[in-house]
Amino acid sequence: xxxxxxxxxxxxxxxxxxxxxxxxxxxxxxxxxxxxxxxxxxxxxxxxxxxxxxxxxxxxxxxxxxxxxxxxxxxxxxxxxxxxxxxxxxxxxxxxxxxxxxxxxxxxxxxxxxxxxxxxxxxxxxxxxxxxxxxxxxxxxxxxxxxxxxxxxxxxxxxxxxxxxxxxxxxxxxxxxxxxxxxxxxxxxxxxxxxxxxxxxxxxxxxxxxxxxxxxxxxxxxxxxxxxxxxxxxxxxxxxxxxxxxxxxxxxxxxxxxxxxxxxxxxxxxxxxxxxxxxxxxxxxxxxxxxxxxxxxxxxxxxxxxxxxxxxxxxxxxxxxxxxxxxxxxxxxxxxxxxxxxxxxxxxxxxxxxxxxxxxxxxxxxxxxxxxxxxxxxxxx
Numbered sequence: 001x002x003x004x005x006x007x008x009x010x011x012x013x014x015x016x017x018x019x020x021x022x023x024x025x026x027x028x029x030x031x032x033x034x035x036x037x038x039x040x041x042x043x044x045x046x047x048x049x050x051x052x053x054x055x056x057x058x059x060x061x062x063x064x065x066x067x068x069x070x071x072x073x074x075x076x077x078x079x080x081x082x083x084x085x086x087x088x089x090x091x092x093x094x095x096x097x098x099x100x101x102x103x104x105x106x107x108x109x110x111x112x113x114x115x116x117x118x119x120x121x122x123x124x125x126x127x128x129x130x131x132x133x134x135x136x137x138x139x140x141x142x143x144x145x146x147x148x149x150x151x152x153x154x155x156x157x158x159x160x161x162x163x164x165x166x167x168x169x170x171x172x173x174x175x176x177x178x179x180x181x182x183x184x185x186x187x188x189x190x191x192x193x194x195x196x197x198x199x200x201x202x203x204x205x206x207x208x209x210x211x212x213x214x215x216x217x218x219x220x221x222x223x224x225x226x227x228x229x230x231x232x233x234x235x236x237x238x239x240x241x242x243x244x245x246x247x248x249x250x251x252x253x254x255x256x257x258x259x260x261x262x263x264x265x266x267x268x269x270x271x272x273x274x275x276x277x278x279x280x281x282x283x284x285x286x287x288x289x290x291x292x293x294x295x296x297x298x299x300x301x302x303x304x305x306x307x308x309x310x311x312x313x314x315x316x317x318x319x320x321x322x323x324x325x326x327x328x329x330x331x332x333x334x335x336x337x338x339x340x341x342x343x344x345x346x347x348x349x350x351x352x353x354x355x356x357x358x359x360x361x362x363x364x365x366x367x368x369x370x371x372x373x374x375x376x377x378x379x380x381x
Contacts, residue, residue, distance in 0.1 A: 003021075006019045006049070006072070010081065014093070017029070026040060030220065033218075039211070046062075046325075057260070089291065092204065096221075097186075098283075099138075120272060124274055133189070135185060141205075144180065145183075146248060147185045157268050157269065177369065181248060185262070190223055193279045195225075200226055243272060247266075250262075292364030299316070299341065303337065310322045326354065326357045348361050
C-alpha cells in the first residue's frame, strides 16, 4: 500500500486527524496538539504502519474499506472515515493542559483536603479557600483515586447498569454494564457540568497525551456538543464523585492494546466523597466546540416514531424483539431507521418482519439488556 493513501485528514469524533509528511517522517497530527510532539508513523509489514508515541503508541495503522469508502483503521478495530471537506463544519480542536506550579503551603492544603476526602465516608467535602479546578488537577496527578461526574448529588452507591448507548463503540468498551470512572478529574468534571438530559445529539470529549522530547507527557483535552446546542450554553451545576480504585479495571483502547482513559467496575461502588461543582470550576468551558450530529438527530426522530409504535419489548434469541403496532406512518420510516441504526451503532443489526409486525435488533446480551431497560412497562420478560 502506498504511503500517499495515508496522507490527508480523517474524521475522529468531530476532529480532523491529519497524516502529513514532515521532512523524512509521517506524523499523526491532532488539532490543538503541538506538532513538535506529534506521534510518528513507522513503516511495518504488509503496507502497514505502527504509531510511535502518544496514547495510541504501538497500534498498527492501515487504510481499509468500509461501506465502499476508504477508512483509516487503527489497531484493526477503530475505523476513521475521510474528513468531509465539503461539510463546512470546523474541526473540534483540543486544548493542551496548562502547567501547574505550586508553593509548599498550597501543597500542604491540597494534601489536607485529600485526607478529608478519605475520611468523608461518602459525604460532601467543601474545599475551603482553594481553586477547585487546580486541586482536582493535583489530585489527578497523585494517581490514587478515580472520578465520576454526575448531575445528581444523591448517589450513595454507584450501580453497574448501563441505560445509555455510546455510538460507534468499535472498541467495545463504551457499552458495558458497569460503573464507569476515569483517573482524570478534569475529564470527569465535564460530565458533572454538561447538560445530558434534554441535550440533542451526542456529547464528545476525551483527552490524549503526546510525548515531549524530554520524555515527559502533555495531555490534550477536547470537548464538544452538537453545533446547534452550543449557543444556548447547556451547562449546569453538578457533582464530582471521588471513588476508590479497588474494584475497577482500566480498559484498553482496543482489545489487547494500550490502556485507555476509562475504568470500569462490574461491582457496585461506594464513593469516598462528593464535591459540589459549577460550570465556573471547569477550566475548558470557553474551549468547548460544536460538531455536526445531523445524521444522528435524524435517527433520533425516527427512533421516536418507532418507539411510539412499540407495544412490547422482549429478549430474543439474538438480542431484542420489538412488537409493533403497524400503520402507514411506521411503514414510511422503519426502513430508514434500520439502515441508519446499522451505520450509527455497529453492534446492532436490525431487520423487520412486516407480516409478524416485529422488529428484531440483534446485538450482544449486555446491550440487549440496556435496550430492554429503556422500554419500562413495555418490557415483557
